[in-house]
Amino acid sequence: MSFARVRALVVVGVLAVAAVVFVVVALVRDTQGDAVAQGGCPDGSVMANVTLPESPQEVTIKVYNGTGQPGLAENVSNEFKNRQFKTQKPGENKKKVDDVAIMRYGPDAVGSAWLLRAYFLNQADAQYDAKRKGAVVDIVIGAGFQQLATTTEVNQSLVELGEPQLPPGACAAPAKKDDDKS
Structure with missing residues (x-):
């Protein structure tokens, strides 16, 4: 091997070792490991919880009857309760609804409402209100409602x-x- 080749191999080897040392030092001294973006929301935006609940027990709903059928809200509320959802006392809606259902929710319940959409096979009218407080999702059952989806249908949805x-x-x-969960 000629002297020029040896010299070239030594230079390449030194550069390779320097690159490895540089990368290791950069990784060891990195201070951004726990960094969280601050101020990522534009002015006027609301922080919304888009985390999909891991279980129905994390979701609280209140069912309203938007039909003329007596006891429908209570029946649907019991069906949700049997599926491990937290339910509040059912009520009557002032206006009659022709749709399958209407879901009303705020920023704290975006992920919960997303899960509930699956129980109506994405046929419910989702109504988001940025000013609404709390994580309760109101569900108004309409005349087009037949039944909640099965577990398999919910998963597919x-x-x-x-x-x-x-x-x-x-x-x-x-x-x-x-x-961090409480």
């Missing part, structure tokens, strides 16, 4: 729906870590 989408005028709230 969730696959079709994909990840929860941000409503207009909202930005995603930082996801809670498992050890």
Whole structure:
């Protein structure tokens, strides 16, 4: 081997070792490991919880009867309760509804409402209100309602729906870590 080749191999070797040292130092001294974007919301936007609940027990609903059929809200509320949802006392809606259902929710319940859409096979009219407080989802049962979806249908519907989408005028709230849950 000629002297020029040896010299070239030494230079390449030194550069390779320097690159490895540089990368290792950069990774070890990195201070952004726990960084969270601050101020990522544009002015006027609302922080919305788009985390899909891990179980129905994390979702609270209140069912209203939007039909002339007596006891419908109570029946649907019991069906949700049997599926492990937290339910509030059912009520009567002032206006009659022709749709399958109407879901009313605020920024704290975006992920919960996304899950509930699957129980109506994405046939419910979702009405987001950025000014609404609390994580309760109001469901107004309409004349087009027949029954809640089965577990298999809910899972298939969730696959079709994909990840929860941000409503207009909202930005995603930082996801809670498992050890942050109360």
